Amino acid sequence: MSTQVETAEFQAEAQKLLQLMVHAIYSNKDTFLRELISNASDAIDKLRLASYQDKDLQVDTDDLHILIEPDQEQRTLTIRDNGIGMSKDEVRDLIGTIAKSGTAELLQELKDTSDGAAAQELIGQFGLGFYSSFMVADKVTLLTRKAGEDTATRWESSGEGTYTIETVDEAPQGTAVTLHLKAEDQEDRLLDYADTRTLTQIVKKHSDFIAWPIRMEVDKPGEDGESTRELDTINSMKALWARPKGEVEQSEYNEFYKHVAHDWNDPLETIHLRAEGTFEYQALLFIPATAPFDLFSRDQKRGAQLYVKRVFIMDDCEELMPEYLRFVKGVVDAQDLSLNVSREILQQDRRIQMVRRRLVKKILTTVQELQSGDAERYKTFWENFGQAVKEGIVGDPDNSELILDISSFESTRDESEKTTLRQYIERMPEDQDAIYYITGNSRSKIENSPHIEAFRDKGLEVLLLSDPIDEMWVESVPEFEGKKFQSITKGEVDLDEDSEQDAQQKEDFAGVLTWMSTALSDDVKEVRLSSRLSSSPACIVGDNHDMTPTLEKMYRAMGQQVPRVKRILEINPTHPLVSGLRSSFDENGEGEDLTETAQLVYGMALLAEGGELRDPAQFTSLLANRLAKTL
Numbered sequence: 001m002s003t004q005v006e007t008a009e010f011q012a013e014a015q016k017l018l019q020l021m022v023h024a025i026y027s028n029k030d031t032f033l034r035e036l037i038s039n040a041s042d043a044i045d046k047l048r049l050a051s052y053q054d055k056d057l058q059v060d061t062d063d064l065h066i067l068i069e070p071d072q073e074q075r076t077l078t079i080r081d082n083g084i085g086m087s088k089d090e091v092r093d094l095i096g097t098i099a100k101s102g103t104a105e106l107l108q109e110l111k112d113t114s115d116g117a118a119a120q121e122l123i124g125q126f127g128l129g130f131y132s133s134f135m136v137a138d139k140v141t142l143l144t145r146k147a148g149e150d151t152a153t154r155w156e157s158s159g160e161g162t163y164t165i166e167t168v169d170e171a172p173q174g175t176a177v178t179l180h181l182k183a184e185d186q187e188d189r190l191l192d193y194a195d196t197r198t199l200t201q202i203v204k205k206h207s208d209f210i211a212w213p214i215r216m217e218v219d220k221p222g223e224d225g226e227s228t229r230e231l232d233t234i235n236s237m238k239a240l241w242a243r244p245k246g247e248v249e250q251s252e253y254n255e256f257y258k259h260v261a262h263d264w265n266d267p268l269e270t271i272h273l274r275a276e277g278t279f280e281y282q283a284l285l286f287i288p289a290t291a292p293f294d295l296f297s298r299d300q301k302r303g304a305q306l307y308v309k310r311v312f313i314m315d316d317c318e319e320l321m322p323e324y325l326r327f328v329k330g331v332v333d334a335q336d337l338s339l340n341v342s343r344e345i346l347q348q349d350r351r352i353q354m355v356r357r358r359l360v361k362k363i364l365t366t367v368q369e370l371q372s373g374d375a376e377r378y379k380t381f382w383e384n385f386g387q388a389v390k391e392g393i394v395g396d397p398d399n400s401e402l403i404l405d406i407s408s409f410e411s412t413r414d415e416s417e418k419t420t421l422r423q424y425i426e427r428m429p430e431d432q433d434a435i436y437y438i439t440g441n442s443r444s445k446i447e448n449s450p451h452i453e454a455f456r457d458k459g460l461e462v463l464l465l466s467d468p469i470d471e472m473w474v475e476s477v478p479e480f481e482g483k484k485f486q487s488i489t490k491g492e493v494d495l496d497e498d499s500e501q502d503a504q505q506k507e508d509f510a511g512v513l514t515w516m517s518t519a520l521s522d523d524v525k526e527v528r529l530s531s532r533l534s535s536s537p538a539c540i541v542g543d544n545h546d547m548t549p550t551l552e553k554m555y556r557a558m559g560q561q562v563p564r565v566k567r568i569l570e571i572n573p574t575h576p577l578v579s580g581l582r583s584s585f586d587e588n589g590e591g592e593d594l595t596e597t598a599q600l601v602y603g604m605a606l607l608a609e610g611g612e613l614r615d616p617a618q619f620t621s622l623l624a625n626r627l628a629k630t631l
């Protein structure tokens with residue numbers, strides 16, 4: 001067998017992340033061991049599953065374990081597992097590159113931040129798995145043989161841009177990662193990772209719950225006072241989710257979370273539940289403290305890990321979690337499923353649907369409790385995951401009321417504080433019968449939109465809905481707690497109390513309105529007087545069931561055919577431009593100049609709401625000509 005050594009380069013992004021590790025940006029160096037043990041444990045889970053699914057696979061699964069081998073003299077530390085191993089191509093793909101989405105954004109953010117603590121938090125959020133070995137080692141050697149293959153692969157790197165890779169004839173099945181340790185440096189929080197006591201402490205702290213034995217030779221005091229070296233299992237291996245809730249420390253939950261979620265930070269919330277009766281299961285779920293970089297990418301995975309009677313069955317079990325809760329991590333261990341259950345079977349299984357319903361309810365009510373009991377943590381939750389959770393208002397009709405209840409929204413009342421719907425309703429004046437809202441692309445755009453003027457003048461609060469998903473749910477939900485949602489850019493709004501004056505104005509403007517409706521008929525279906533404006537001359541509104549321009553644009557962007565919706569131009573009778581337009585029409589009748597003024601009024605209204613002109617060049621030329629006349 002040829003054992004030619006190839007030298008290859010890390011992918012550019014991997015190189016940059018490695019540099020961060022080599023130059024020790026992350027202060028909690030002990031985490032490397034948790035990462036390597038976590039990978040080893042995953043590899044054993046995979047082997048166990050593969051041997052179960054493929055009876056012809058020639059592997060020995062009798063004594064699956066992880067072995068820690070420190071060598072004080074050589075200053076090395078080896079983490080060895082007899083799990084699934086990797087093929088040569090897998091080593092290249094999995095170790096030489098970083099396929100995680102969000103890497104580019106992470107690197108950009110790291111470049112932009114000069115604050116060490118912020119950089120650490122970013123790294124912590126991203127997790128660096130295998131690469132974290134380079135925090136404590138100046139050279140790493142990996143020897144691996146994939147289950148069922150004859151030859152093995154040896155990989156080595158000092159983390160400086162290149163690595164070597166070669167095929168070797170012999171190696172035990174599984175993976176051994178050998179770290180050539182950096183010198184101990186207490187100041188830099190670099191401990192002696194060849195010391196068995198240090199290693200034992202780290203394993204107990206970070207990896208105690210790992211389901212496979214983690215073994216290491218340790219010194220044991222003998223009867224004659226002499227100590228002897230003995231192979232010991234240093235983790236308790238107790239599945240955390242199977243232990244009674246009251247007996248598990250939060251620190252244990254936190255460590256377990258870091259293992260399942262590949263996160264380096266503590267979770268925001270822990271949910272531990274057990275169901276007994278016809279279908280028994282235990283669930284241990286976590287809400288992370290920060291949203292992952294890829295929360296809104298299409299390939300974002302979702303779902304808890306599924307175990308059956310303590311045996312790992314699959315990662316990302318989608319059947320257990322709806323898409324809008326894709327950020328929830330954890331484990332569900334069911335007692336009464338078959339070990340060879342497949343995704344197809346799970347999709348059909350009504351018991352799994354029942355579990356999912358219960359988990360969803362539990363997660364949502366946990367957030368509800370947070371909302372009423374811990375404002376700061378609720379705020380963190382909502383800032384990170386609110387946008388995703390709101391997808392459930394449309395996607396999960398059974399829970400839409402509950403989701404609305406735990407949601408909070410920006411409003412005209414306070415720039416820095418969001419409001420819940422319940423709080424909004426409590427503040428509503430007695431005669432207000434609807435929840436007013438406006439949708440659009442950004443807070444700044446909608447908050448200065450002319451539609452809001454009269455609401456602001458009258459002290460009426462308006463919700464400012466600027467997430468793309470808001471456009472969707474607000475169309476589909478009729479009401480909350482008996483109050484219907486009313487867009488302030490749609491339908492007729494009557495905020496003026498003086499009906500006598502109204503009637504007079506209607507009469508005065510009747511002629512000019514009819515003429516304007518015809519003059520602008522290519523763009524609008526009607527021109528009418530407004531009671532929602534106080535300082536702007538005009539605004540554009542829709543009928544109650546019309547699609548908003550933002551929604552129209554969203555559908556077009558998704559490639560759907562949508563007819564162009566003509567909306568309504570509302571003009572402000574008290575604005576000098578509008579009253580002047582009317583007197584000019586009354587005195588001189590229609591004319592080219594007046595038509596141009598009407599077009600300008602329409603164009604301005606469109607721009608004021610952040611809309612796009614159909615013919616911007618024509619609009620600017622009209623405006624330029626008009627301005628020239630004033631000079």
Ligand SMILES: Nc1ncnc2c1ncn2[C@@H]1O[C@H](COP(=O)(O)OP(=O)(O)OP(=O)(O)O)[C@@H](O)[C@H]1O
Pocket residue numbers: 035039040043081083084085086094095126127128129130131174175261262263
């Ligand atoms: N001991 C191992 N045995 C088999 N495969 C392994 C082992 N260690 C790593 N791998 C493979 O290499 C991949 C990359 O590992 P790495 O630790 O860099 O990232 P990860 O575990 O996928 O995610 P994270 O960076 O969030 O920890 C793993 O997903 C796994 O497929």
